[in-house]
Amino acid sequence: MTDLLFVNASQVVTCAGPARARKGAEMRDIGILTGAAVAVSEGRVAVIGAERHVAPAYEGATRIDCKGRVLMPGLVDSHTHAVFGRPRFEEHELRAEGHDYMEIAKRGGGIHSSVRDFHSRSAEDLLALSTARVATLASYGTTTLEIKSGYGLSLEDELKALRVVDRLRQASPLRIVATWLGAHEIPLERRASEATRAEHMGDLISTILPAVAGQGIATFADVFCEPGVFTIDETRRILEASRRAGLGLKLHADELATSGGAELAASLGAASADHLAAVSDAGVAALAASDTVATLLPGTMLFLGKSRQAPARALIDGGAAVALATDYNPGTSPTVNFPLMLTLGVSQLRMTVAEVVNAATVNGAAALGLAGETGQIAPGFAADLALFDIGDIRELPYWYGAKLCVGSWRAGRPCHPYEPELS
Amino acid sequence: MTDLLFVNASQVVTCAGPARARKGAEMRDIGILTGAAVAVSEGRVAVIGAERHVAPAYEGATRIDCKGRVLMPGLVDSHTHAVFGRPRFEEHELRAEGHDYMEIAKRGGGIHSSVRDFHSRSAEDLLALSTARVATLASYGTTTLEIKSGYGLSLEDELKALRVVDRLRQASPLRIVATWLGAHEIPLERRASEATRAEHMGDLISTILPAVAGQGIATFADVFCEPGVFTIDETRRILEASRRAGLGLKLHADELATSGGAELAASLGAASADHLAAVSDAGVAALAASDTVATLLPGTMLFLGKSRQAPARALIDGGAAVALATDYNPGTSPTVNFPLMLTLGVSQLRMTVAEVVNAATVNGAAALGLAGETGQIAPGFAADLALFDIGDIRELPYWYGAKLCVGSWRAGRPCHPYEPELS
Numbered sequence: 001m002t003d004l005l006f007v008n009a010s011q012v013v014t015c016a017g018p019a020r021a022r023k024g025a026e027m028r029d030i031g032i033l034t035g036a037a038v039a040v041s042e043g044r045v046a047v048i049g050a051e052r053h054v055a056p057a058y059e060g061a062t063r064i065d066c067k068g069r070v071l072m073p074g075l076v077d078s079h080t081h082a083v084f085g086r087p088r089f090e091e092h093e094l095r096a097e098g099h100d101y102m103e104i105a106k107r108g109g110g111i112h113s114s115v116r117d118f119h120s121r122s123a124e125d126l127l128a129l130s131t132a133r134v135a136t137l138a139s140y141g142t143t144t145l146e147i148k149s150g151y152g153l154s155l156e157d158e159l160k161a162l163r164v165v166d167r168l169r170q171a172s173p174l175r176i177v178a179t180w181l182g183a184h185e186i187p188l189e190r191r192a193s194e195a196t197r198a199e200h201m202g203d204l205i206s207t208i209l210p211a212v213a214g215q216g217i218a219t220f221a222d223v224f225c226e227p228g229v230f231t232i233d234e235t236r237r238i239l240e241a242s243r244r245a246g247l248g249l250k251l252h253a254d255e256l257a258t259s260g261g262a263e264l265a266a267s268l269g270a271a272s273a274d275h276l277a278a279v280s281d282a283g284v285a286a287l288a289a290s291d292t293v294a295t296l297l298p299g300t301m302l303f304l305g306k307s308r309q310a311p312a313r314a315l316i317d318g319g320a321a322v323a324l325a326t327d328y329n330p331g332t333s334p335t336v337n338f339p340l341m342l343t344l345g346v347s348q349l350r351m352t353v354a355e356v357v358n359a360a361t362v363n364g365a366a367a368l369g370l371a372g373e374t375g376q377i378a379p380g381f382a383a384d385l386a387l388f389d390i391g392d393i394r395e396l397p398y399w400y401g402a403k404l405c406v407g408s409w410r411a412g413r414p415c416h417p418y419e420p421e422l423s
Numbered sequence: 424m425t426d427l428l429f430v431n432a433s434q435v436v437t438c439a440g441p442a443r444a445r446k447g448a449e450m451r452d453i454g455i456l457t458g459a460a461v462a463v464s465e466g467r468v469a470v471i472g473a474e475r476h477v478a479p480a481y482e483g484a485t486r487i488d489c490k491g492r493v494l495m496p497g498l499v500d501s502h503t504h505a506v507f508g509r510p511r512f513e514e515h516e517l518r519a520e521g522h523d524y525m526e527i528a529k530r531g532g533g534i535h536s537s538v539r540d541f542h543s544r545s546a547e548d549l550l551a552l553s554t555a556r557v558a559t560l561a562s563y564g565t566t567t568l569e570i571k572s573g574y575g576l577s578l579e580d581e582l583k584a585l586r587v588v589d590r591l592r593q594a595s596p597l598r599i600v601a602t603w604l605g606a607h608e609i610p611l612e613r614r615a616s617e618a619t620r621a622e623h624m625g626d627l628i629s630t631i632l633p634a635v636a637g638q639g640i641a642t643f644a645d646v647f648c649e650p651g652v653f654t655i656d657e658t659r660r661i662l663e664a665s666r667r668a669g670l671g672l673k674l675h676a677d678e679l680a681t682s683g684g685a686e687l688a689a690s691l692g693a694a695s696a697d698h699l700a701a702v703s704d705a706g707v708a709a710l711a712a713s714d715t716v717a718t719l720l721p722g723t724m725l726f727l728g729k730s731r732q733a734p735a736r737a738l739i740d741g742g743a744a745v746a747l748a749t750d751y752n753p754g755t756s757p758t759v760n761f762p763l764m765l766t767l768g769v770s771q772l773r774m775t776v777a778e779v780v781n782a783a784t785v786n787g788a789a790a791l792g793l794a795g796e797t798g799q800i801a802p803g804f805a806a807d808l809a810l811f812d813i814g815d816i817r818e819l820p821y822w823y824g825a826k827l828c829v830g831s832w833r834a835g836r837p838c839h840p841y842e843p844e845l846s
Contacts, residue, residue, distance in 0.1 A: 093817065098773075401758045
């Protein structure tokens with residue numbers, strides 16, 4: 001594998017520091033270097049320094065001219081549902097007309113329509129759709145992508161989902177992390193009574209989880225903990241069993257209503273608690289006192305037309321680690337534009353530029369248990385890099401809605417190919 | 424000029440109808456055709472119909488294969504400040520930290536820093552910057568672009584601005600409409616007293632306006648009518664003089680505070696009243712009873728972190744004509760992604776998909792006095808077209824933040840070149 005030498009970046013944003021999430025005031029530092037070159041060897045960052053010092057040792061390296069642009073860690077999108085079939089565009093307008101998420105779900109629309117659609121598709125079909133979508137996500141700067149199952153629900157279809165994610169993981173130029181979200185929703189046919197609901201809980205814990213864990217195709221387990229879906233007690237049972245089965249833990253917590261999900265995530269030592277638009281003060285305090293990353297998904301609230309956003313300032317000022325992610329999914333956040341989430345971080349969540357950059361890199365990596373591998377440009381870390389067509393990192397959230405990524409690399413291999421001569 | 428024949432669109436969204444704005448319930452109809460071909464001759468739409476009926480008469484035409492995508496009128500962005508120098512990205516974070524627009528302006532930042540920067544740049548420099556930015560705007564689907572002056576303020580620099588817009592108009596593949604916004608702000612050196620302020624009003628009306636009108640380089644006049652900037656009375660005086668000088672009228676109205684700008688726009692018969700986040704019920708009623716287009720700029724409120732948006736539903740339900748635009752400018756809305764405004768229209772303003780499409784095409788055209796020329800795909804109209812990489816028009820606002828335009832044409836000539844083989 002050829003060495004690489006990145007030169008002529010206007011800024012190299014390193015996010016360098018300890019191999020863990022940045023908490024609270026630590027999020028204000030991103031390590032901006034000017035005049036720095038980055039040498040990559042065997043897919044890892046080898047040296048960062050002034051070009052005249054670095055270049056002599058890398059004469060045989062492929063020289064990549066950044067042409068005055070900003071080089072930074074590839075973006076880490078730590079919360080997506082990127083394997084799905086049909087986009088649910090008709091619901092966007094239904095919501096504008098006043099039908100809310102729970103109402104659409106109760107009618108058998110919403111997630112249930114994605115589940116029916118998912119059941120009807122072959123793994124090959126889903127793989128083809130997902131491969132194209134993942135390439136599009138990469139073209140906006142993402143190099144690490146978490147993907148959850150959860151449109152399968154049944155044993156057979158959850159395994160289908162995770163096998164598709166696994167094939168993506170093997171074939172895609174991106175770094176892909178699989179999460180089993182079998183507890184995304186109760187199947188319609190089992191919502192009828194407490195007995196069938198209990199039966200489903202039994203299947204999740206005693207049948208589906210062991211099968212998923214046994215096949216080694218998921219790194220994390222996640223539960224949609226929300227009134228009307230999984231209760232706090234059910235969530236705890238599923239996650240404790242998942243932990244015993246060797247999976248890391250994540251949690252959809254306090255998205256639409258306050259239910260104590262954040263506190264549960266912290267008490268379980270989950271890698272992340274996600275959404276949090278309705279988190280309580282106690283939940284904020286619990287996360288701040290823990291190593292659980294608070295993963296905020298402001299695009300979802302924007303797209304759903306909610307005026308409320310998660311209390312990012314309270315979380316950071318309280319000392320928590322905050323990550324940002326797209327929540328890319330066909331119902332509530334069909335966006336491929338991760339940098340737009342950084343705009344929302346600044347404009348809507350009142351985060352600083354450094355905070356949103358850490359939230360999309362090192363803290364996203366920590367939310368995936370990858371804080372020692374990706375999310376920063378530092379010696380020994382994977383050469384997961386993104387190049388943006390801007391001269392100052394503050395322009396990344398600023399030019400909102402634009403497609404600014406002109407190239408990216410995962411472990412030194414092209415992810416979204418960079419063609420300096422064309423751009 | 425070769426004839427063109429567009430075939431194999433999944434949908435042709437025509438927006439066809441009378442050559443005027445769609446008001447109220449009329450906005451719900453956009454005329455979606457399936458299986459339709461569009462023939463273009465001499466830069467104008469000649470025929471729309473089933474391919475087998477249209478094709479025989481256009482055997483010599485260049486055949487454009489839409490490959491199952493959606494063909495629609497090119498987007499009409501009727502409110503931008505696209506000729507500027509330095510981007511003001513540092514203010515984004517300042518606002519996140521609690522400094523508001525008026526506060527930044529009073530410190531000599533905000534628009535005044537754009538004015539100082541504008542004064543320091545040559546016309547050549549501004550033309551080069553603007554040419555690249557306009558091409559980027561085109562790459563998201565815009566084929567008609569209004570551009571305002573207003574960072575010059577002085578006679579010399581306002582003429583410089585409008586001459587740059589005029590050169591863009593002549594050289595750019597887009598349809599460009601120039602608006603004189605000399606009354607964008609009071610120059611700092613003239614804010615000191617009522618006397619110097621009156622002096623500036625005199626200059627605007629007796630010196631700058633006649634020079635602008637005399638050179639024939641502006642179609643519209645616009646005023647930033649807002650407490651602390653131009654009062655209602657000052658705005659009326661400037662616009663009445665502008666009308667006498669032969670210019671069409673526009674108005675920045677009720678953006679941050681309610682001042683009666685909407686009522687003034689309606690009473691003057693302005694082509695549009697723009698912003699309107701703080702419009703009163705009386706203002707809504709006045710617009711609904713008039714032919715003035717209510718131009719809403721939801722990206723600005725999003726970017727500024729305001730929770731309030733203009734009352735689109737009240738305007739449409741009351742019978743007004745609503746347009747959407749980007750407000751592309753370096754301080755409060757640096758977005759090139761017009762389709763993202765359609766997302767905000769549905770998600771934040773509770774408009775239907777048909778309403779946002781009309782708002783971005785035929786009603787944008789009406790806001791520029793071009794309702795008989797562009798904004799619809801109908802025989803005799805200019806062949807201003809945009810092709811989006813979606814199969815259903817509802818996907819345009821749905822895939823929020825994505826760059827979906829794969830080609831556009833203005834009067835039948837490539838605007839954002841389409842390369843079917845590459846896409």
